[in-house]
Amino acid sequence: MKTRLNLPIIAFIAVSALCAITTDASAWVYPEHRDIALQAVVRLSPQRRMVFDSIWAIARRGNETRLCSLVVEPLQARNPNSLDWASWSAIGGDHSCSPQQLLDNVLRTDWILDVADVAARLKIDLAGSKEMYDRVNALRNSDIRMQRADPNYATRAGSNNVHFLLSRTSASMNMRQYAHDCLVPGAELNALGSYAIFHQSAMRKVTRVHSDNTLTDDQRRDLLLSALADEAFALHFLEDTFASGHVAGTWGETSVRKGTHDYYCEHGMEVTTWDGRQTILLGDAYMRPADAENAAKTIRTSLEQFIDAYTGVLENVPAETGSDFVAYPFNVCQNNVMPALTDIDSATIDRLTDIIRDLPVPGLADGSGALPRFRAELGGFVGFNSGARLSGMSNGFNTLQPEPGGLASLDINLRLGMGLEGVLNASGDGLVFIEGGYRIDGASTQSFYAEKDLSVGGAVTAAIPSRSAYQVRVRMPFWLLPGDLIVAIPLLIFSPQTYQQMAVVAGNGGIIPWQSAIATPIGRFQFMLGRELGATFYGYGTSDRAFMPKEAANGTILPEFVGIQSLYLDVPFIEYKPFRSFASNQSSGLTIQLFTGFDIPIKSEAFNTDGTTSPGPVLQTVVHAGLRFVFDWRYYW
Numbered sequence: 001m002k003t004r005l006n007l008p009i010i011a012f013i014a015v016s017a018l019c020a021i022t023t024d025a026s027a028w029v030y031p032e033h034r035d036i037a038l039q040a041v042v043r044l045s046p047q048r049r050m051v052f053d054s055i056w057a058i059a060r061r062g063n064e065t066r067l068c069s070l071v072v073e074p075l076q077a078r079n080p081n082s083l084d085w086a087s088w089s090a091i092g093g094d095h096s097c098s099p100q101q102l103l104d105n106v107l108r109t110d111w112i113l114d115v116a117d118v119a120a121r122l123k124i125d126l127a128g129s130k131e132m133y134d135r136v137n138a139l140r141n142s143d144i145r146m147q148r149a150d151p152n153y154a155t156r157a158g159s160n161n162v163h164f165l166l167s168r169t170s171a172s173m174n175m176r177q178y179a180h181d182c183l184v185p186g187a188e189l190n191a192l193g194s195y196a197i198f199h200q201s202a203m204r205k206v207t208r209v210h211s212d213n214t215l216t217d218d219q220r221r222d223l224l225l226s227a228l229a230d231e232a233f234a235l236h237f238l239e240d241t242f243a244s245g246h247v248a249g250t251w252g253e254t255s256v257r258k259g260t261h262d263y264y265c266e267h268g269m270e271v272t273t274w275d276g277r278q279t280i281l282l283g284d285a286y287m288r289p290a291d292a293e294n295a296a297k298t299i300r301t302s303l304e305q306f307i308d309a310y311t312g313v314l315e316n317v318p319a320e321t322g323s324d325f326v327a328y329p330f331n332v333c334q335n336n337v338m339p340a341l342t343d344i345d346s347a348t349i350d351r352l353t354d355i356i357r358d359l360p361v362p363g364l365a366d367g368s369g370a371l372p373r374f375r376a377e378l379g380g381f382v383g384f385n386s387g388a389r390l391s392g393m394s395n396g397f398n399t400l401q402p403e404p405g406g407l408a409s410l411d412i413n414l415r416l417g418m419g420l421e422g423v424l425n426a427s428g429d430g431l432v433f434i435e436g437g438y439r440i441d442g443a444s445t446q447s448f449y450a451e452k453d454l455s456v457g458g459a460v461t462a463a464i465p466s467r468s469a470y471q472v473r474v475r476m477p478f479w480l481l482p483g484d485l486i487v488a489i490p491l492l493i494f495s496p497q498t499y500q501q502m503a504v505v506a507g508n509g510g511i512i513p514w515q516s517a518i519a520t521p522i523g524r525f526q527f528m529l530g531r532e533l534g535a536t537f538y539g540y541g542t543s544d545r546a547f548m549p550k551e552a553a554n555g556t557i558l559p560e561f562v563g564i565q566s567l568y569l570d571v572p573f574i575e576y577k578p579f580r581s582f583a584s585n586q587s588s589g590l591t592i593q594l595f596t597g598f599d600i601p602i603k604s605e606a607f608n609t610d611g612t613t614s615p616g617p618v619l620q621t622v623v624h625a626g627l628r629f630v631f632d633w634r635y636y637w
């Protein structure tokens with residue numbers, strides 16, 4: 001009995017581990033990042049474009065297979081066998097933690113080409129999405145594929161806000177004060193600050209190439225390659241600052257940060273840029289051509305600085321002095337505060353100002369005037385739910401009761417759980433709970449002995465009279481087989497990252513993602529066989545009483561009074577839910593489940609006329625199938 005009681009506790013330990021998974025969205029999806037960079041390059045002046053092409057030509061020497069011959073390949077489609085520079089800004093930040101890792105992944109891994117292919121598919125799917133639900137499904141498919149191509153995809157990022165703009169601390173703050181807050185050493189790591197770190201590093205490298213005549217050809221190549229990685233990595237974060245969900249302001253609990261982010265990305269927001277221009281931004285996976293154009297303009301400004309430093313048009317850029325010529329190793333997943341920027345002089349500030357001018361003024365920090373915030377269904381909750389079910393039954397308990405029937409029941413439950421909804425996207429389902437409650441069944445429609453008309457007896461003569469019982473229910477996603485996340489708990493000690501990756505896959509529908517939700521115009525459907533199991537304990541206090549037919553020695557059928565104890569297992573396999581809505585910390589909703597159930601007799605006893613009991617008849621399992629309507633209210637803490 002003890003082990004049985006421990007199961008829910010173990011489940012909760014596992015769930016707590018799942019919560020360590022980072023759930024911060026990291027802004028534009030891969031094809032959006034790449035499109036912005038691509039447009040920025042395409043819009044360079046012909047002179048600068050020529051220079052940039054020549055930088056690329058030098059940098060790709062020795063890596064001609066992996067790096068495309070053109071610096072940007074606007075027509076690149078699925079199954080790319082080379083990567084252009086535009087893809088680097090998508091790989092930076094989301095598929096690598098530093099420019100050094102970026103370059104490493106680009107040049108030396110095979111999975112990165114799979115990632116590029118998944119991105120190309122996503123681009124096609126998003127372009128073909130007419131409705132919101134198409135988009136949700138496209139993202140779901142892409143996230144499942146991304147996680148497969150790059151197992152660290154969901155767990156790579158740290159818990160910092162590096163993909164976000166810092167919120168403003170006062171409404172009267174000007175651009176310079178804001179820039180200072182973002183760049184000062186020790187400030188929380190942020191998108192603008194990260195851009196500045198890596199852009200500055202790229203600028204120093206190209207300046208060195210321009211000014212140092214002693215470099216060998218290989219050293220020039222290595223420096224340019226590293227500089228391109230630094231710049232692409234920088235631009236990832238600059239691109240992020242144009243995603244609405246990353247401008248609204250981010251602070252507080254993960255669930256609120258994620259909910260707010262998701263809301264503004266989807267619905268967009270009106271912003272003013274620091275130079276006073278008004279515009280509307282949308283966010284991750286919702287990018288419109290106007291959004292790409294808007295961001296590409298600023299990205300181009302940064303690239304122009306990079307090219308002009310290379311040609312020496314921009315003077316006063318300090319040159320890189322080291323001798324290892326590697327891409328900048330600063331890791332944005334592991335660091336949480338801004339490092340000191342090297343060589344910040346007034347010329348650097350002026351160049352940064354040219355960039356910041358075009359950026360949206362971010363929302364205010366917590367307090368009066370902050371933008372409304374929303375909460376994702378993440379984290380622990382307590383809730384009530386009540387269900388109503390209509391169930392068809394295969395037969396009665398007694399072998400002389402072969403007729404099918406039906407019954408209706410009501411239940412009310414207290415639920416304790418953990419929401420992990422949308423760990424990667426709106427189709428994810430990481431819901432975990434245990435619940436306990438009480439259930440009341442109406443009498444079954446078939447009477448205890450079909451061959452006699454017993455309708456005059458009403459419910460008293462039903463094959464299964466009205467019953468009530470306590471019930472429990474558990475739900476947990478699984479990786480391959482139900483319960484495997486519990487069995488795999490020892491992994492938490494030996495390889496917590498592996499466990500988290502399993503959990504992410506489980507939350508997204510499993511390794512064979514047949515349990516991933518499907519979005520439709522009317523809501524979401526999900527196969528969920530094995531995710532949820534209910535058990536009802538009938539007749540465990542006092543056995544439930546029923547009349548049953550009994551064949552007497554002379555062949556006549558007589559009624560017998562029988563006490564039954566049974567265990568009913570409830571196995572829902574399809575679930576329908578209307579789309580989730582954003583709320584602060586409560587949620588309520590209707591779920592409709594298609595279920596099958598098994599009412600398994602445990603014990604039967606016959607009551608004799610003299611008041612004694614004797615062993616009852618051998619009983620058979622009653623198979624149920626039907627619909628359960630659940631009204632569920634949750635309070636998240």
Ligand SMILES: [Zn+2]
Nearest residue numbers: 026027163240
């Ligand atoms: Zn990002």
